[in-house]
Amino acid sequence: MSNATKKTATEARAELKTVKQTPGASKPDAILVVDNVVRDFGGNRAVDVDHLEVQRGVITALIGPNGAGKTTFFNLITGFDQPSSAKKMFGGPSADKAAKWSFNGKLLGNTAAASVAKSGMVRTFQLTKALSRLTVMQNMLLGAKDQRGESFLAAFVKPLWAAQEKANIAKAEDLLKRFKLYEKKEDLAGSLSGGQKKLLEMARALMSDPVMIMLDEPMAGVNPALTQSLLGHIQSLRDEGTTVLFVEHDMHMVRHISDWVVVMAEGRVVAEGPADTVMSDQAVIDAYLGAHHDTDLGDDALLEEGAMDAPKKEKK
Amino acid sequence: MDMWIKVLYDMSANMILPTTAAFAIAAIGLNVHFGFTGLLNMGQAGFMLIGAYGFSVATIAGLPFWAATLVTIAAGTIFALLLGIPTLKLRGDYLAIVTIAAAEIVRMIGRASVLNSVTGGSNGLPGETYRNTFSALSPFPDGKTAFLWFDFDNTGVNGWFIRIVAWSLVVIFAVLVWLLMRSPWGRVIKGIREDEDAVRSLGKNVFAFKMQALIIGGVLGAIGGMFYVLPTSVQPDALGRNMTFLIWTAMLLGGAATIWGPVLGSALFFALRIFIQGTVDILIPDAILNTQQTEQFSWIMVGVALMLLVIFRPQGILGDKKELNFNV
Numbered sequence: 007m008s009n010a011t012k013k014t015a016t017e018a019r020a021e022l023k024t025v026k027q028t029p030g031a032s033k034p035d036a037i038l039v040v041d042n043v044v045r046d047f048g049g050n051r052a053v054d055v056d057h058l059e060v061q062r063g064v065i066t067a068l069i070g071p072n073g074a075g076k077t078t079f080f081n082l083i084t085g086f087d088q089p090s091s092a093k094k095m096f097g098g099p100s101a102d103k104a105a106k107w108s109f110n111g112k113l114l115g116n117t118a119a120a121s122v123a124k125s126g127m128v129r130t131f132q133l134t135k136a137l138s139r140l141t142v143m144q145n146m147l148l149g150a151k152d153q154r155g156e157s158f159l160a161a162f163v164k165p166l167w168a169a170q171e172k173a174n175i176a177k178a179e180d181l182l183k184r185f186k187l188y189e190k191k192e193d194l195a196g197s198l199s200g201g202q203k204k205l206l207e208m209a210r211a212l213m214s215d216p217v218m219i220m221l222d223e224p225m226a227g228v229n230p231a232l233t234q235s236l237l238g239h240i241q242s243l244r245d246e247g248t249t250v251l252f253v254e255h256d257m258h259m260v261r262h263i264s265d266w267v268v269v270m271a272e273g274r275v276v277a278e279g280p281a282d283t284v285m286s287d288q289a290v291i292d293a294y295l296g297a298h299h300d301t302d303l304g305d306d307a308l309l310e311e312g313a314m315d316a317p318k319k320e321k322k
Numbered sequence: 323m324d325m326w327i328k329v330l331y332d333m334s335a336n337m338i339l340p341t342t343a344a345f346a347i348a349a350i351g352l353n354v355h356f357g358f359t360g361l362l363n364m365g366q367a368g369f370m371l372i373g374a375y376g377f378s379v380a381t382i383a384g385l386p387f388w389a390a391t392l393v394t395i396a397a398g399t400i401f402a403l404l405l406g407i408p409t410l411k412l413r414g415d416y417l418a419i420v421t422i423a424a425a426e427i428v429r430m431i432g433r434a435s436v437l438n439s440v441t442g443g444s445n446g447l448p449g450e451t452y453r454n455t456f457s458a459l460s461p462f463p464d465g466k467t468a469f470l471w472f473d474f475d476n477t478g479v480n481g482w483f484i485r486i487v488a489w490s491l492v493v494i495f496a497v498l499v500w501l502l503m504r505s506p507w508g509r510v511i512k513g514i515r516e517d518e519d520a521v522r523s524l525g526k527n528v529f530a531f532k533m534q535a536l537i538i539g540g541v542l543g544a545i546g547g548m549f550y551v552l553p554t555s556v557q558p559d560a561l562g563r564n565m566t567f568l569i570w571t572a573m574l575l576g577g578a579a580t581i582w583g584p585v586l587g588s589a590l591f592f593a594l595r596i597f598i599q600g601t602v603d604i605l606i607p608d609a610i611l612n613t614q615q616t617e618q619f620s621w622i623m624v625g626v627a628l629m630l631l632v633i634f635r636p637q638g639i640l641g642d643k644k645e646l647n648f649n650v
């Protein structure tokens with residue numbers, strides 16, 4: 007954590023002060039720019055995002071009621087699903103209406119999921135995808151990139167990859183300690199609790215030193231005793247220069263760590279801005295109360311505590 | 323008493339047959355597909371048949387042994403590519419359907435009478451027509467050698483030479499698979515077996531890894547096919563759906579996703595069948611089941627054994643229950 011990177015993280019956050027608080031607002035230093043991403047499931051338009059930019063080096067939260075399309079949006083931009091508005095060889099939308107998104111200056115539409123991850127945008131899943139029949143350590147090692155031993159011929163000759171493997175193991179052990187999973191490293195991942203699997207998935211994603219990490223409900227099911235330190239980890243990730251985009255239902259967490267909040271409802275981006283402002287936005291209240299009365303305390307707490315929680319933000 | 327000794331002798335002799343070794347090589351290949359990568363190859367016999375034709379037809383055309391072996395390997399590779407390119411991006415079941423169909427197509431084409439001059443049609447190719455380049459490599463002098471209770475020709479059709487070569491290959495291939503599976507490459511493969519999307523999200527080109535696995539297992543199938551026909555003859559019907567089913571049984575018996583499971587499974591499989599047949603032959607009078615019927619009965623028991631195995635010990639003899647039973 008050199009001073010230089012720390013400064014850029016603070017700078018990146020400071021830059022947000024100048025951003026207009028309207029859906030689709032442009033950012034001074036956008037790492038992800040998304041245009042015209044639409045996804046229909048039959049007659050149901052799950053995602054319909056005209057324009058969205060994500061600022062580099064900050065923590066952006068993507069919130070919205072259940073079924074708002076957050077997970078589908080993640081799937082689309084990480085190559086796990088294709089937009090209905092994708093450019094087609096014949097027919098399809100006109101060029102200016104076709105889905106288009108770029109990450110870190112590189113156009114990503116139509117890129118395979120693996121290549122998206124290689125370009126530095128690494129995600130986790132709402133329904134965890136820890137590999138149960140591999141050990142925790144093997145899960146971690148899978149996350150490391152550019153492994154020589156993963157090429158078929160080199161795999162036979164251990165000396166070609168042993169040193170790199172050792173370095174990866176050391177790195178994995180460090181991360182596992184941070185995420186309180188070190189004692190479990192030789193256990194099968196299938197034996198972990200749901201919350202521990204979430205942590206493992208996040209730690210595994212970090213093995214590749216992502217440029218931007220996308221977390222789909224990272225706190226769901228995680229032991230409350232751990233959430234506090236996890237929030238700290240996410241913040242230190244940002245301070246070390248990683249961009250974070252996460253989906254979360256826990257409004258406390260959203261308010262606590264996010265520098266910027268994007269609100270989705272019925273597939274569209276309906277509001278964005280700093281946490282405290284956005285949560286008192288009429289469109290957001292409508293989205294939550296209108297579409298989704300059955301959300302529990304999160305909503306009420308959100309409406310009442312919206313403003314008064316802000317000072318606590320700098321506690322960490 | 324003599325009858326029992328004969329059963330024991332037959333069991334041990336069957337275990338070390340070169341065709342048992344060939345079968346084990348094909349089972350190691352299938353294990354790379356199914357056991358480690360999770361690819362449902364339902365046509366391993368098709369790979370064997372492709373390899374058998376590759377070697378025999380190339381040899382009959384005049385190629386020396388090593389060149390014909392390369393043809394075998396190339397044939398297995400091309401067959402794997404043809405099957406893999408359209409299916410490996412789709413869900414697993416597609417590969418199963420395509421491999422069954424492709425194996426049948428190879429068999430049908432092999433049997434077709436228009437190809438009589440090349441493949442021998444449904445009569446196949448007799449072993450003498452392609453065996454000699456291999457026998458000529460034998461370093462052993464003429465004659466016979468006795469070892470334990472076995473007494474075989476040194477170089478003959480089913481002699482020591484082919485037994486030693488085939489079983490050495492079994493060991494070599496098992497060790498190569500072990501080397502692969504302990505490597506980072508093997509880790510990716512095992513990850514794919516469980517959840518392709520998870521592996522994709524970590525930046526691995528899943529299609530390329532699956533294709534590599536399909537090719538390796540397929541080439542092992544082709545080499546298995548080559549050694550299956552060296553001591554016998556090329557008979558398209560001997561390498562049909564039945565054979566695929568038997569290889570699956572042997573692999574599951576020994577333990578899928580283990581290194582030695584397919585080898586142990588193959589040896590035990592043949593021994594067990596002889597044991598069942600011999601026991602039934604001795605205990606049940608000919609009036610009830612004659613010798614031909616006991617053989618059929620033994621095959622029925624093989625089917626029953628497979629069912630019992632999958633129900634009561636799905637991990638096989640060497641498998642680890644934990645690796646199998648963690649359901650996500």
Ligand SMILES: Nc1ncnc2c1ncn2[C@@H]1O[C@H](COP(=O)(O)OP(=O)(O)O)[C@@H](O)[C@H]1O
Nearest residue numbers: 047050052070071072073074075076077078079
């Ligand atoms: N594979 C699918 N097939 C059909 N409908 C889907 C599929 N995935 C998501 N949807 C629908 O798309 C909408 C958005 O879902 P999702 O992205 O999971 O929302 P969120 O993550 O915001 O809770 C929902 O109405 C959901 O039912």
Ligand SMILES: [Mg+2]
Nearest residue numbers: 076077078132
């Ligand atoms: Mg979701």
